[in-house]
Amino acid sequence: MGTFEAIAKHGGHEEVIFCHDPDVGLKAIIAIHNTALGPALGGTRMWNYKTEEEALTDVLRLSKGMTYKASAAGLNLGGGKAVIMGDPKTQKSEGLFRAFGQFVNSLNGKYITAEDVGTSVNDMENIFMETPWVTGIPKDFGGSGDPSPYTAHGVLMGMKAAAKWQYGTDSLKGMRIAVQGLGNVGTNLVKYLAEEGASIIASDIDPVKVKMHQATYKIDVADSDQILFAECDILAPCAMGAVVDDVSIQKIKAKVIAGGANNQLAEPRHGDMLRELGILYAPDYVINAGGLMNVFVELEGYSHERAWDKTRKVYDNVWKVLEIAKRDGVGTHRAADRMAEARIQTIGKLKQRHQGKSSRNFTTLREVNNR
Numbered sequence: 164m165g166t167f168e169a170i171a172k173h174g175g176h177e178e179v180i181f182c183h184d185p186d187v188g189l190k191a192i193i194a195i196h197n198t199a200l201g202p203a204l205g206g207t208r209m210w211n212y213k214t215e216e217e218a219l220t221d222v223l224r225l226s227k228g229m230t231y232k233a234s235a236a237g238l239n240l241g242g243g244k245a246v247i248m249g250d251p252k253t254q255k256s257e258g259l260f261r262a263f264g265q266f267v268n269s270l271n272g273k274y275i276t277a278e279d280v281g282t283s284v285n286d287m288e289n290i291f292m293e294t295p296w297v298t299g300i301p302k303d304f305g306g307s308g309d310p311s312p313y314t315a316h317g318v319l320m321g322m323k324a325a326a327k328w329q330y331g332t333d334s335l336k337g338m339r340i341a342v343q344g345l346g347n348v349g350t351n352l353v354k355y356l357a358e359e360g361a362s363i364i365a366s367d368i369d370p371v372k373v374k375m376h377q378a379t380y381k382i383d384v385a386d387s388d389q390i391l392f393a394e395c396d397i398l399a400p401c402a403m404g405a406v407v408d409d410v411s412i413q414k415i416k417a418k419v420i421a422g423g424a425n426n427q428l429a430e431p432r433h434g435d436m437l438r439e440l441g442i443l444y445a446p447d448y449v450i451n452a453g454g455l456m457n458v459f460v461e462l463e464g465y466s467h468e469r470a471w472d473k474t475r476k477v478y479d480n481v482w483k484v485l486e487i488a489k490r491d492g493v494g495t496h497r498a499a500d501r502m503a504e505a506r507i508q509t510i511g512k513l514k515q516r517h518q519g520k521s522s523r524n525f526t527t528l529r530e531v532n533n534r
């Protein structure tokens with residue numbers, strides 16, 4: 164498939180930038196999907212892609228996802244993403260990330276980057292040497308640091324909304340909750356759930372992480388190939404994607420799925436199947452937007468309190484999706500898309516009326532912050 168054909172197939176991006184610097188071995192692609200709501204924000208993924216086509220497909224798909232995520236979260240941000248082709252274990256260097264930072268800088272705030280799979284705070288620091296258009300830098304530099312506590316807090320809020328809808332109460336006290344994955348998000352979620360008085364069953368493929376959690380919290384442990392099928396009220400996938408597929412869906416006992424992992428449905432039709440089975444699915448990109456809300460606050464001048472407060476809105480966002488799903492008689496994953504698209508349409512038009520000038524202009528804000 165040709166490049167333009169691929170772009171059209173993945174939702175007609177506004178701009179796709181190919182970044183090449185042979186001196187430092189940089190081969191990267193920045194995809195700006197949609198800026199109707201604001202500058203395109205999305206992380207930089209470093210991955211050992213087998214082909215350039217694979218890298219292009221990934222960046223096009225991920226950047227479109229960010230447009231929907233930002234819109235559903237109610238943020239004045241568009242969708243973008245970047246990929247660097249290379250092995251994150253062996254091919255990182257200061258020069259590589261600074262060269263990449265120069266490409267980001269050349270876009271003058273139209274694209275703002277952040278951490279993603281294969282990149283770290285340290286890499287963001289190197290990018291920051293060349294451009295102010297990077298978030299997730301260390302707190303010492305005015306950044307927001309690790310987003311996962313905020314992501315997990317948003318998940319907790321979305322879980323409460325889902326519990327209220329399905330079980331008539333948003334208190335998680337005494338509810339049995341199965342957490343898959345005790346990484347950055349899972350760890351924080353377990354902490355908040357323990358504070359809520361929930362009964363927790365958890366798993367991780369890493370036995371060290373499991374032991375650590377057992378020593379800190381009162382949790383039951385499941386085998387990692389059984390956690391999805393645990394007897395529980397709520398299942399919280401917080402590890403990898405595509406956990407709901409043709410096989411697993413038949414065995415899931417929870418009546419609510421509400422977790423932080425990205426791309427939880429193997430295919431959209433699995434969301435329709437969940438609806439038919441009476442399982443409430445809190446759409447991944449709506450419930451896990453707390454980390455994005457956190458970096459958004461960084462653009463305004465960071466405050467932990469404001470970021471924390473913002474992540475509470477995930478409750479309302481999930482609730483709105485559930486209402487749309489009920490109104491339209493569709494799966495929650497389709498309702499989330501409808502909610503995101505409607506906001507892009509309405510607010511996008513509004514901004515056009517004002518000749519593209521938003522009441523909140525981050526280019527200006529960022530410059531004022533002089534970062």
Ligand code: NAD
Nearest residue numbers: 310311314344345346347348367368387402423424425454
């Ligand atoms: P992480 O790598 O820190 O944690 C993932 C954990 O899952 C690891 O401990 C890993 O050992 C475990 N794991 C992998 N496969 C497993 C399996 N089959 N069963 C049980 N455990 C398994 O990642 P993270 O930052 O906690 O992110 C978790 C998920 O949430 C990912 O899908 C990520 O894309 C998504 N997410 C994270 C954030 C964030 O702020 N970190 C934001 C939005 C979405």
